[in-house]
Every structure is written in structure tokens, then in C-alpha cells.
Amino acid sequence: MKKRITAFLTLALVAALILIPASAALAAPAITLEIDGRVVASDQAPIVKDGRTLVPVRVITETLGATVSWNQTSRRVTVETAGFTVVFTIGSKSYTVNGASKTLDVPPEISNGRTLVPIRALAESIGADVNYDAAANKATVNYFTGLKGSVKVSGSTTVLPIMQAAADELLKSNSGLSIAVAGGGSGAGINDTRDGANNVGMSSRELTADEKSTLNPVAVAGDGIAIIVHPSNPVKSLTKEQAAKIFLGEIKNWRDVGGNNAPIFVQTRETGSGTLSTLEEMLLEKNPVVGTATPFTSSALIKQAVAKSENAIGFDSIGFVDATVKAVALDGVTPGEQTVKDGSYPLSRSLYVLTKGRADGLSARLIDYLRTAGVQNNIVKKEGYISIY
Amino acid sequence: MKKRSMSVPPGELVMKLLAAAGIVVILFIFIFVFMKAAPTLARSGPGLITETGFDRQVAEAFAAAPDTPAPAFGLWGLIAGTALSTLLALAAATALGVGAAVAIGEFAPAPLASALLGLVRLLSAIPSVIFGLIGVMFVVPWVESAFISVDMQIEYLDFFQMTGRNLLSSVIVLTFMIAPMVITLSADAIAAVPDSLRETGLAFGMGRSRVVFKLVLPSARNGIVAGVILGAGRGIGEAIAVSMVCGGVGVLPSLRHGVAALFTPVLPLSAAIINKSEAMSSPAVESALFACGAVLLVIGAALSALSRLMRLSRLRRSEKA
Numbered sequence: 268m269k270k271r272i273t274a275f276l277t278l279a280l281v282a283a284l285i286l287i288p289a290s291a292a293l294a295a296p297a298i299t300l301e302i303d304g305r306v307v308a309s310d311q312a313p314i315v316k317d318g319r320t321l322v323p324v325r326v327i328t329e330t331l332g333a334t335v336s337w338n339q340t341s342r343r344v345t346v347e348t349a350g351f352t353v354v355f356t357i358g359s360k361s362y363t364v365n366g367a368s369k370t371l372d373v374p375p376e377i378s379n380g381r382t383l384v385p386i387r388a389l390a391e392s393i394g395a396d397v398n399y400d401a402a403a404n405k406a407t408v409n410y411f412t413g414l415k416g417s418v419k420v421s422g423s424t425t426v427l428p429i430m431q432a433a434a435d436e437l438l439k440s441n442s443g444l445s446i447a448v449a450g451g452g453s454g455a456g457i458n459d460t461r462d463g464a465n466n467v468g469m470s471s472r473e474l475t476a477d478e479k480s481t482l483n484p485v486a487v488a489g490d491g492i493a494i495i496v497h498p499s500n501p502v503k504s505l506t507k508e509q510a511a512k513i514f515l516g517e518i519k520n521w522r523d524v525g526g527n528n529a530p531i532f533v534q535t536r537e538t539g540s541g542t543l544s545t546l547e548e549m550l551l552e553k554n555p556v557v558g559t560a561t562p563f564t565s566s567a568l569i570k571q572a573v574a575k576s577e578n579a580i581g582f583d584s585i586g587f588v589d590a591t592v593k594a595v596a597l598d599g600v601t602p603g604e605q606t607v608k609d610g611s612y613p614l615s616r617s618l619y620v621l622t623k624g625r626a627d628g629l630s631a632r633l634i635d636y637l638r639t640a641g642v643q644n645n646i647v648k649k650e651g652y653i654s655i656y
Numbered sequence: 657m658k659k660r661s662m663s664v665p666p667g668e669l670v671m672k673l674l675a676a677a678g679i680v681v682i683l684f685i686f687i688f689v690f691m692k693a694a695p696t697l698a699r700s701g702p703g704l705i706t707e708t709g710f711d712r713q714v715a716e717a718f719a720a721a722p723d724t725p726a727p728a729f730g731l732w733g734l735i736a737g738t739a740l741s742t743l744l745a746l747a748a749a750t751a752l753g754v755g756a757a758v759a760i761g762e763f764a765p766a767p768l769a770s771a772l773l774g775l776v777r778l779l780s781a782i783p784s785v786i787f788g789l790i791g792v793m794f795v796v797p798w799v800e801s802a803f804i805s806v807d808m809q810i811e812y813l814d815f816f817q818m819t820g821r822n823l824l825s826s827v828i829v830l831t832f833m834i835a836p837m838v839i840t841l842s843a844d845a846i847a848a849v850p851d852s853l854r855e856t857g858l859a860f861g862m863g864r865s866r867v868v869f870k871l872v873l874p875s876a877r878n879g880i881v882a883g884v885i886l887g888a889g890r891g892i893g894e895a896i897a898v899s900m901v902c903g904g905v906g907v908l909p910s911l912r913h914g915v916a917a918l919f920t921p922v923l924p925l926s927a928a929i930i931n932k933s934e935a936m937s938s939p940a941v942e943s944a945l946f947a948c949g950a951v952l953l954v955i956g957a958a959l960s961a962l963s964r965l966m967r968l969s970r971l972r973r974s975e976k977a
Contacts (some may be wrong), residue, residue, distance in 0.1 A: 452718075519813050530809040532817050537904075538715045539935035555715055559816050561921065562711070562904050564934055576708075576819065 280532040294368075300386070302330045302408045303440070311381040315407065319373040320399065320406050321383035324431035331410050332635035332642075333393065337382065340560045344375065344382055347620075349485055349633040349638075350631030351393045355384055364392040381600045411636055415443035418629045422456015422469030425584075426618045427543030429488055430469060433637050446633065452544070457482065460621050466630045468621045470549065471541050483626065484619040489653035491585040492546055492592040492614040495570065502526040507613050511550050513580060516557025522576065533560035534572050534581035544568065546582050549614050566651070586651020607653050618652065686750035689953055692946035695939075699943035704947060708733040710906045710923070714932050715803040717940040726940030731951060733906035737922035738955075740909060741823060741898065742891035750884055752831065752875070753838025757880075760839070761846035762868050768871040770969070773843055780836035788897035791829040796901055800826070804919060812913070816921055824918040829897050834887035841886065845879020846872055878970070885963045892955055899927035924951050 281481040298313040298320055299306055313322040324344060327337045334347040342357040346506055355362045355375045362369055369392075375384040386406055390397040396409040414437070420430055427450050434446040451459070452632075460468030460482055476483050494510055496502060502524055505513070512518040513531055524527045535556045536543040545552055563569040566587045571579040574591035585602050588594045594602050597613050606612035620637065622630050636642060643654040690697075707730025713906060718725050737853045749971045756776070800820030812818045849872050857867040872882070903921020904930065910917055923931065934940040 294770075360953045478722060522812065528810075529806055529815075530808075530813045532819065537931055537934045538711075538941070539938075541705065544719070555712070559813065559905065559907075561817055561819070561821065564931055 272444055277492040285642075292645040297404065299405045300326075300405075300408070301405060302327070303412045305330075309552060311379055311383075313386070313450075314378070314383065316373050318370075320386045321373065321376065322386045322406075324375075324384045324389070325381070325406060326388065327386070329392070329410075329640040331395070331408075332638035334638075335382075344384065346384075346389060346393070348393045348631065349626040349634035350628075353392045355381070355389075362388065362392075411437060411632065411639075412440050413443075414441040414629060414632060416629050417421070417445040417447070418633055419447045419449075419465040420467045420469065420620075421449040421451050421459050421465045422448040423471040423541055423618070424539065425453075425471040425490065425545065426487070427470035427541075428529040428650045429618070429637070429642075429647055429652065431649065433642050434633075436642070436646070437633070437636055444629070449641075450539070458619065460623055463623065466622070466625075467633060470621060471545055471616060474619070474621065482621045482623060484621040485626075485634050485638070486617040486655055487620050487634070488643075488647045489607055490543060490616055490618055491602045491612050491653065492549070492582050493585045493588045493596055493602040494597060494614075495573050495581050495583055495588060495592040497573060497575075497579060498591070498593045499577055500526060500593060501519060502595060503593075504599060507598050509552065510595075510597060512554075514546070514551055514556050514560075514582075515554055516559065517646060529578045532576060533557055534569050534576075534579050534580045535560040535562050536566075536569060536582075537562045537564050542582065545616060546614070547609065549616070576644045584651045585653075586648070604653055666750070666795060671743050674717055681890070686953060689946055689949050693943060693950040694946040696729055696943040697950070699726060700855050700947070702729065703728055703730055705735060705951070706730070706975040708906070708908050710928065710944075711732055714935055714941050714944065717937040717944065718938045720938075720940070721904075726943070729944045729947060731925065731948060733908045734923055734925045734928050734948065735951065736908050736926040736928070737792065737823070737826075737831075737902070738892055738904065738952075739924060741830055741924055742888060744827040745834055745891050746884060746888055748827065748831040749834035749838050749882075752879060753835045753883065753887075754842050756835070756839045757842035757846055758868055758873070759841050762872065773840070776836050776839045779832075780840060784833065784871055784894055784897040785803065785900075786828055787833050788900035791825060791901040792898060795825050795828050799825050799919075799973070808916065808919075812919075815910075815913070816905065816907045817903070818916070819903070819921070821901055821921055821925075823902070823909055823917045823922045825901040826898050826922060826924070827918075830891050830894060833894060833897065834891055838883040839888045841883030842876065842880045845876035845883075848879070881966065882963065885959060888959055889956060892924075892952065892959075893964045895924075895926035895930050898924055900932045902927050904931055925949075 290440070298315060300313050300322055301307065307326055309323050310527050311323045324335055324346065329345060331348065333346050336345045343355070344355045346353045352366055353362065355365050357377055360371045360374050360376050362371055371385055373385055375382065377383070386408070387397045390408050396413065397456040398407045400407065427448065431448050434448050436448060438444055449654050453472050456465070456468035456470055457474065457478060459465040470484065474482060494505065500521070502521060505524060508519060509524050513524070514533055516533070518524060519531055520528065521531055533556065543556070547555060561572065563572060566583050569581045570583050570587050570592055573579045585607065600606050600612045603610045607615040620634055624633050638655065640656070643656055647654050675687070699871055700923065707728070709730050710733055712725050713729050718787040760772050764772060769846045799822065805819050853871050853875065854867055857871045862870065902923060904923055904927070905921045906923035907920050909922065929945050929948050934947055936945060
């Protein structure tokens with residue numbers, strides 16, 4: 268008995284000794300994947316099969332600003348960029364690009380719970396530049412580099428800071444590219460796109476059904492507008508109606524909403540602020556904020572004013588709210604990343620870019636760039652908005 | 657030899673060219689500002705300087721659909737804000753400045769006087785945004801706590817928000833910005849009064865203060881007036897510091913409110929250009945802001961013409977005498 272166990276253990280040990288180097292040897296030609304000059308890290312390394320490199324689809328799409336959806340029953344993977352829809356079927360050699368059928372050499376597969384797709388087919392389908400260096404075991408994809416041409420962007424001043432920062436970033440690595448970003452407000456941006464006066468429009472409001480018939484909006488960020496008061500203010504929550512009446516000047520004393528006997532000093536933003544127009548649209552039914560309100564020229568200044576005045580009330584994009592002011596709950600919902608994302612906070616909205624028909628060329632590339640993990644994490648969040656992921 | 661006597665010294669030529677360039681630039685500024693302001697001037701007519709409601713009009717113009725005509729603008733509230741804040745500050749700065757100049761020039765011992773003058777000159781070199789910061793940090797809270805009660809705030813809320821950001825704070829900040837100019841120019845003028853005049857006065861048995869008020873100040877009048885006019889120019893044109901403490905709403909201070917009118921938030925013309933520039937993507941608003949600039953230019957030109965006229969009339973009088 269004892270001998271048998273010893274023999275078994277020995278066998279196991281020997282087997283292990285033989286198998287471990289073998290598997291290590293199999294994984295030896297580790298493929299590095301480089302997108303726009305940056306090595307892409309992943310828990311699942313790319314693999315080579317019949318001379319084709321397969322990479323985890325989610326890693327790619329995050330870097331290229333595409334979205335991936337998975338249909339369990341049809342076993343289909345849909346990769347969508349601003350300009351292209353690519354549909355793969357697991358185990359099948361045929362795939363479609365914007366509806367047109369094409370054929371693969373190696374079918375996509377699922378490995379360790381990750382969907383792997385052939386990098387060259389995917390990248391070329393969406394217009395990227397792919398190179399494979401066999402000697403260095405390196406696949407290189409250029410998607411947001413080497414861009415040439417010019418793009419005109421105009422519209423919402425709320426989306427403008429995101430667009431401007433992203434454009435600046437994109438221009439740094441593309442010397443042949445020019446991006447002209449202008450404001451003008453959502454209305455102007457939508458009109459410009461419809462009339463062909465810009466390539467990409469920006470809007471901080473939903474498009475109407477009529478507008479959607481010719482224009483194609485893509486969400487690039489989420490935003491919520493917090494109603495802010497001084498931290499010492501006993502009022503913690505307002506109904507949407509109370510908040511509206513305060514900003515319209517119909518409720519003038521904090522006593523009337525459960526606070527102290529003190530005047531309500533409405534703080535507002537100067538004309539031209541996207542946050543102000545959204546507040547007027549979503550809370551005040553397009554009526555203007557009371558005329559006695561003190562206007563400020565930036566999100567930072569209005570917050571500072573509310574932080575300093577006990578009787579003040581103001582509003583700010585939720586990214587600006589910190590401990591110096593208190594965000595009141597609206598209809599019992601506190602503004603936050605979660606309540607804005609699920610739409611339960613009443614003053615939440617999506618920010619859009621739009622093109623006439625489906626985006627193509629540089630416009631599509633710019634929109635994809637806005638949706639990359641890099642821009643979402645480093646620009647959208649930093650500018651105080653909420654990432655789409 | 658002949659050639660040399662004909663030629664203009666090169667320094668003089670350069671000066672003439674520079675002067676000509678200066679005139680061209682000023683002309684260009686006038687033409688450019690009035691061209692940009694033209695649509696607003698044409699549409700608003702005389703209402704531009706008699707009507708109020710600028711804040712609302714800017715909001716309407718900004719929100720208007722691109723193809724609708726721009727509304728008429730009324731700058732009276734802004735002009736009143738500029739005039740009141742500048743005149744009150746000027747009055748305070750003149751009293752303060754002339755008094756200080758007399759104290760420095762006539763009564764302080766020489767070393768102290770020169771030290772004080774140096775300090776005052778330093779004060780006039782401080783950038784205006786610093787005055788604005790000090791205004792926001794100290795003047796605004798002080799005005800609010802010293803003069804304004806919650807009851808007053810509730811009483812006036814229908815008309816305006818009574819806070820530390822108001823006309824009085826603008827006046828206080830402007831006073832401290834204008835006073836150094838008045839002090840410097842007055843002190844220079846007082847120093848230029850010949851000592852023989854003072855000695856004559858004293859010899860006639862006049863007291864020290866009588867000499868100052870009856871002899872020294874009248875003969876130093878030119879310099880003092882120059883200081884006041886320069887101060888007026890600064891008061892009217894000052895934008896940053898005032899925009900930080902004025903309240904930012906173009907409310908017309910009303911005498912009906914008595915002393916409380918001092919606590920009205922105002923929006924002087926120059927501050928309006930800064931504050932409303934966010935809405936400048938609308939061509940109508942842009943033109944309206946240039947109209948503010950045009951009004952400022954006219955006031956500035958008028959002030960400068962006035963100071964010239966005053967000097968000319970005085971020269972003529974002294975020629976007659």
C-alpha cells in the first residue's frame with residue numbers, strides 16, 4: 268500500500284517535471300501587442316494559431332474605443348465602432364463587416380472564458396493599420412496615429428472641454444491632423460451637422476425623433492447636475508418641484524423648505540454655460556433662473572460662492588462637488604456616479620457627439636477616440652463627467 | 657556740411673514715426689470697436705443708453721435660434737453702475753488723496769515723507785487682480801457683516817440679493833486703486849509750489865493750515881485735477897477687480913431704497929465685458945459687448961477732451977491776467 272502511494276507520487280512528480288517545461292515551451296513565443304505605440308497588457312496573452320494571431324477582443328476594443336456585445340444563443344460577437352459593425356461567430360470562418368460577408372482563415376474561439384478573435388481581420392475591418400513582426404513576435408496596430416486631414420467640430424459647451432482635451436491629446440501624436448473645435452451650444456451644433464457646416468456635432472441634450480432620422484448620436488459621457496448648498500444648511504433634501512420653485516424665485520425663504528428663517532440666495536452661471544441651459548431645460552421647463560440670482564463665470568467659482576455663503580443655493584456638474592459644499596437629494600435620490608448611470612437621479616443626462624448618417628473617416632476615428640478607456644478615464648472623469656463604461 | 661543741416665536727427669524721426677503709429681493704432685481701435693458694435697447700435701438706437709435689462713437681454717440673445725433677429729440691448733443699468741462706482745470712489749479717493757498728499761508734502765518730516773511717497777508709488781503698481789482678491793477676501797465679508805442684516809436681506813430679496821458683493825464694495829476697492837494716483841500727482845504738484853509763496857503767506861501772518869488751503873492747494877490745482885482725471889479713467893476702465901466684488905447683476909440702484917441702494921449689486925460696463933464673454937459665441941452678444949466697449953471708449957475720449965479743455969481755459973485765463 269505504502270509502496271503504491273510512493274510509486275504514484277514519484278510518477279506524478281516525474282510527470283510534472285516533464286510536463287511543466289513542455290507547457291512553458293509551448294507558451295514561449297509570447298506575442299506582444301502594441302496599439303499606437305503602447306504595449307497592451309492583458310491577463311490572457313495573444314496566441315498564434317495556424318500563423319494567425321488571436322487576441323482577446325475586449326482588450327482591443329477598450330483601446331480602440333469600440334464596444335463589444337456577446338449573444339449567447341447565436342454565439343455571435345459584435346464589435347461596433349463609430350464607423351463599422353463587425354460580427355464574428357465563434358468557431359465559424361465567416362464574418363460580416365457592415366453587413367457584407369467575409370471569410371477568415373482561423374475562426375474565433377473561446378479560451379479561458381475570453382473571446383479571442385484574429386487581430387488582423389478585426390483591425391483591418393475597422394480601418395486600422397496592422398503589421399506583424401515575426402522575428403520580434405510583435406503585432407502592431409495603428410489606429411489613432413498617422414492620421415491626416417481636418418475635422419470641424421461644434422456644438423454644446425458642456426461637451427466642449429472633453430472634446431478640446433481629447434483633440435489636444437490626439438493632435439500631439441498626429442502632426443498631419445487638424446481639429447477645429449468650436450462651441451455655440453447644442454442647438455447650433457445639431458443644426459451645423461444637419462447642414463454640413465461641421466463634421467461632428469456636440470449635444471448635451473437628447474436628439475428629437477425628427478433629428479434622429481438624419482443624424483446619428485453617440486454617447487461619449489454621462490453627467491449629472493447637483494443642487495448644492497452650504498454644508499451647515501439643515502436642508503438635506505428637496506423635491507424636484509421645490510428645487511424648481513427656488514431657482515424660479517417663487518420660494519424665497521429657507522423656512523419654506525424646512526430650513527432656517529433666512530433668505531435663499533440663488534447662485535447661477537453666466538449666460539452661455541451649458542450647465543445652466545441644462546438646468547433650465549431639465550428642472551425649470553425652459554424658464555430662466557430668477558433675475559436676482561448672482562451669476563458666476565465658472566463651475567469652480569459658483570461652488571466657491573456656495574461654500575462661503577450660508578444661505579446660498581447653486582448647481583454644478585457632479586464632478587465638481589466636494590466637501591466644501593453639500594449636494595441635496597432630489598426627490599430622495601442623492602446625486603452620484605451610480606444614480607446618474609442608472610438614471611434614477613432626476614438631473615442626469617448623456618452627452619453626445621453626432622454625425623450626419625453613420626460616421627466615417629476621421630470623424631469616426633475621433634468619435635472612437637472619445638470612447639477609448641484612456642479618454643474616458645483621463646479626460647472625461649477629470650473634467651468632472653461620468654465615464655460611459 | 658549742408659547735408660547735415662538738412663537732415664532730421666534720427667531720434668526725432670523715430671519719435672515721429674512712433675507717434676504716427678500710435679495715432680493709427682488708436683484710430684484702428686475706434687473703427688474696429690464701432691464696426692463690431694454697429695449692429696447693436698443700429699438696432700437699439702437711443703434705447704442703448706436709456707433702457708435697462710442687459711442681463712436678461714444677453715440671455716435671450718444667447719438662447720435665440722440662429723435665424724431670429726437679435727434683441728435690442730439697454731446699457732443704462734451698466735452705465736449707472738460705472739458712473740456711480742467711479743464717481744463715489746473718485747470723491748472718496750480725492751478727499752483721501754489730497755489729504756494724504758498735504759500731510760506728506762507739508763507736515764511730514766522729509767525722510768518720512770519720501771518713505772511714504774515710495775510706499776504709495778508701490779501701491780499704484782499693484783496689479784488690479786490683487787485688489788480684486790483682497791476685495792473678495794476682506795472687503796466683501798466686512799461689508800456684509802458690518803452693514804447687512806438677515807432682515808434686510810429678506811426685505812430686499814424681491815429687488816436684489818443683498819450680499820457683500822455690491823456697489824459699496826466696488827467703491828471701496830476702486831477707492832484704494834485710485835487713491836495712489838491722486839496722492840502721487842497731488843504730492844508732486846504740492847512739491848512744485850515754490851517755497852517763496854509759503855514764506856510770503858507766513859510773513860503775512862497766515863497760519864500753517866491757512867497757507868496750505870489758501871495758497872498751496874490753489875496753485876497745485878492743475879496737478880491735483882490731473883490726478884483726479886487719471887483716477888477717473890482707471891475707475892471707469894477697471895474690470896477685473898470690480899467684476900470680482902460688484903455682484904455681477906446689472907441692477908439699477910434706486911434712491912427709493914435709501915442707504916440700502918449702496919448695497920445693490922451692480923455690473924459696470926467693463927465688468928460686463930468680462931463676465932458675459934462666455935456668451936460671445938452668439939454674434940448678437942458679441943456685438944452688444946462691443947457696444948459696451950464703444951460706450952467706454954466714448955467716455956474715455958470725453959474725459960481726455962475735458963482735461964484738455966480745462967487746461968486750455970486755465971491757460972487763457974492766466975494769459976489774460
